[in-house]
Amino acid sequence: MGRPAPAHRVEFELPDGRTRAVRVREDEHVLGAARRAGLVLPSLCEQGWDLACAVRVLQGELDHGDARRYYAEDERAGFALICTAKARSDLRLCTHQAAAMRRHRDARELPAPRGT
Amino acid sequence: MAGSEKPHAKGKVASGDVTQRVGVEAIEARGVDADQLVEKLIDAAGAEFTTYYYYTILRMYLAGEEDYKEICEDARLEDRAHFELIAPRIFELGGTIPYDIRTFVDRAGCPDAYLPGTGDASGDGASRDVVVADATPAAILEVLLEAERCAIRTWSEICDLTFGKDPRTYDMAARILNEEVEHEAWFIELLSKERDGVARPSGHFRRGEPGDAPYSKNRGFYNP
Numbered sequence: 001m002g003r004p005a006p007a008h009r010v011e012f013e014l015p016d017g018r019t020r021a022v023r024v025r026e027d028e029h030v031l032g033a034a035r036r037a038g039l040v041l042p043s044l045c046e047q048g049w050d051l052a053c054a055v056r057v058l059q060g061e062l063d064h065g066d067a068r069r070y071y072a073e074d075e076r077a078g079f080a081l082i083c084t085a086k087a088r089s090d091l092r093l094c095t096h097q098a099a100a101m102r103r104h105r106d107a108r109e110l111p112a113p114r115g116t
Numbered sequence: 117m118a119g120s121e122k123p124h125a126k127g128k129v130a131s132g133d134v135t136q137r138v139g140v141e142a143i144e145a146r147g148v149d150a151d152q153l154v155e156k157l158i159d160a161a162g163a164e165f166t167t168y169y170y171y172t173i174l175r176m177y178l179a180g181e182e183d184y185k186e187i188c189e190d191a192r193l194e195d196r197a198h199f200e201l202i203a204p205r206i207f208e209l210g211g212t213i214p215y216d217i218r219t220f221v222d223r224a225g226c227p228d229a230y231l232p233g234t235g236d237a238s239g240d241g242a243s244r245d246v247v248v249a250d251a252t253p254a255a256i257l258e259v260l261l262e263a264e265r266c267a268i269r270t271w272s273e274i275c276d277l278t279f280g281k282d283p284r285t286y287d288m289a290a291r292i293l294n295e296e297v298e299h300e301a302w303f304i305e306l307l308s309k310e311r312d313g314v315a316r317p318s319g320h321f322r323r324g325e326p327g328d329a330p331y332s333k334n335r336g337f338y339n340p
Contacts, residue, residue, distance in 0.1 A: 043269075044225065044269055044270065045225065045226050045266045046265075046266070046269060047226070047227050047262065048227075049266075050159070050225050068228075069227065111223060113159040113223050113224065113225045114158065114159060114223050115152065115156030115157070115158065115159040115160075115225065116156075116159070116225070
């Protein structure tokens with residue numbers, strides 16, 4: 001059996017002001033790990049396309065390689081789609097950022113669904 | 117005279133006012149955000165439309181796998197039937213689909229179901245041989261499966277939003293969801309056998325005719 005993938009501490013800042021920390025392995029998506037820990041976060045396509053699961057990255061690094069539609073501008077602006085993002089360091093994430101990420105995409109004339 | 121009042125004969129919408137819709141007022145009174153619902157329906161319609169388009173390509177590349185091709189054709193035509201079912205509801209609710217098709221496909225709620233090897237349109241400039249080599253039956257079936265899964269998530273959300281509040285949209289969403297769940301089961305069965313050699317039966321298999329759409333077309337509630 002191979003060694004387990006390294007894990008990182010991921011702290012979620014929730015809209016009600018609470019924070020919740022979970023361990024996320026490098027070989028799993030952040031949303032899946034959060035869900036396994038009992039944290040219910042918004043999501044829809046779960047393929048890194050729509051913005052339902054958007055977060056703002058307050059601290060740390062993610063791998064966005066599994067996302068189906070994610071732009072360099074998104075990363076520069078500090079947004080991530082955690083349904084397909086993998087932790088590459090300890091992280092602090094602000095959840096429920098779909099509307100903010102859509103405004104960011106609109107400002108840069110980048111495509112985004114409108115209903116999430 | 118007592119009892120002569122007809123409580124449903126009047127409401128907030130003034131007599132003769134064609135700028136307002138009681139059909140919208142009624143669902144908003146029950147807690148639906150009609151504007152948000154319309155936006156979600158447009159995203160979902162975009163996903164059905166793009167899926168129909170991409171399945172046209174995927175089906176072609178299932179060359180020689182006639183059983184897979186038939187099943188893909190059912191799903192393709194049923195996704196088109198879903199688009200046809202959603203579009204009228206968007207207009208009924210006072211919305212519109214985008215006037216520019218590029219805007220429409222860009223806002224689709226699910227990813228493009230690219231032929232394997234052509235992702236992000238990179239295959240447009242690739243040699244045909246490279247594209248065909250990547251587009252194995254298993255790879256194509258996986259694309260089909262994931263497209264159906266996104267659709268199930270989409271329509272489950274719309275069912276949740278409208279249940280007990282907007283029976284017309286709920287009925288539509290539930291019909292579409294029924295077919296998307298069947299499509300997922302088909303592609304699990306086919307991919308599992310093709311890729312893993314394991315039987316995971318769908319529990320059902322064939323339509324009466326290609327794209328039969330037993331929930332969304334044969335009992336349609338409008339006449340396209």
